[in-house]
Amino acid sequence: MEGYIVKVKSCCDDDIEYGTGIVIGENLVITPSHVLSGDKHYLFCNDKDIEATCIKENECGFSLIQTQEKLSEIASIFTDDDVLDCETEWSIHGF
Numbered sequence: 835m836e837g838y839i840v841k842v843k844s845c846c847d848d849d850i851e852y853g854t855g856i857v858i859g860e861n862l863v864i865t866p867s868h869v870l871s872g873d874k875h876y877l878f879c880n881d882k883d884i885e886a887t888c889i890k891e892n893e894c895g896f897s898l899i900q901t902q903e904k905l906s907e908i909a910s911i912f913t914d915d916d917v918l919d920c921e922t923e924w925s926i927h928g929f
Contacts, residue, residue, distance in 0.1 A: 838856050838857045838858075839854055839855070839856055839857075840854065840855050840856075840857060840863060840877045840878065840879050840905075841853075841854060841855075841877065841878040841879075842854060842855045842863070842865050842869050842870070842875065842876070842877060842878075842886070842899070843875070843876040843877075843878055843883065844869060844870050844871050844872035844874070844875050844876075845872045845873070845874045845875075845876070846871065846872035846873050846874075849872065850872070851869065851871045851872060852869075853865060853866065853868075853869030854869070855869070855877070855899065857905055860904045860905055861900055861901045861902070861903065861904055861905060862898060862899070862900055863877060863886065863898075863899050863900075863901075863905075864896055864897070864898055864899075865896070865897055865899060866895055866896060866897070867891050867895050867896060867897045868895070869897075870888050870897050870899070875887065875888060875899060877899075877901060877905075879905065884901050884903055884905075885901065885902070886899040886900060886901045887899060887900055887901075
């Protein structure tokens with residue numbers, strides 16, 4: 835799962851806020867809405883800022899952001915191997 839987590843950067847004038855997002859498609863990331871506090875958004879991946887646009891927000895506090903670049907072409911975050919099955923045990927770490 836760690837390979838699907840990306841850094842999200844949101845800029846408003848000289849103020850920059852950072853957060854994280856989870857890649858859910860070749861050019862889609864879901865992130866908490868409060869991370870997108872600025873008017874310009876970027877994903878930081880492989881030492882590169884990738885411009886992103888908020889395309890949807892919901893009442894639960896999550897936002898869907900989209901990039902023009904396919905993330906699979908610049909990051910090794912996708913696999914053809916099944917990594918989970920019915921026997922996989924889940925655990926949660928963090929807060």
